Amino acid sequence: MPDDVRDTAPDLAEIDYEEVSDFFDEKGAVELIALLDGEGYRFDEIDKLLDVSRGYLNDRRDEAVHLGLIVPDQAYRDDSVRRVWTLTALGHYLRQRMRHLGVTDSHERFINARREYQERKATFREWVADPESIEEYTEAMWADEQVHPKELPEDLKELFRQVDDDRF
Incomplete structure (x- = not known):
């Protein structure tokens, strides 16, 4: 060898x-x-x-x-x-x-979910650090405006499809 x-x-x-x-x-x-x-x-x-x-x-x-x-x-x-x-x-x-x-596949999804969570948490922290964005959001909620999307983003839809596909 x-x-x-x-x-x-x-x-x-x-x-x-x-x-x-x-x-x-x-x-x-x-x-x-x-x-x-x-x-x-x-x-x-x-x-x-x-x-x-x-x-x-x-x-x-x-x-x-x-x-x-x-x-x-x-x-x-x-x-x-x-x-x-x-x-x-x-x-x-x-x-x-x-x-x-299925351990490695679940582990990989877990790592990706953790990474996605960290990214989304960072996005939220950036948003919440801007008082103006909080005020705008609060005023829109008080005005009963549609501030949340009526449909889930495509990546979340895919995540829920995966969860449904993982059933026994």
């Missing part, structure tokens, strides 16, 4: 299955493995995307390395080599099962 290709195939006899199971009971473990993919992420990217404290994330990363689920790797981005964390073969197998169970 070439020196630049790391063999991460698991030795099934060496896996401590109880430890692996216990790992996934810990806060942030499922989220970490669900997020990672073949391209890998820098630690600060993982920290930004997951709603888990940096301390927990450090612990989960170290435990995942110890269990043979992730490895440090290198990725070429922005004309430079960067250290990233990526799944091992065992990590890929477990993530594949997560995918089949």
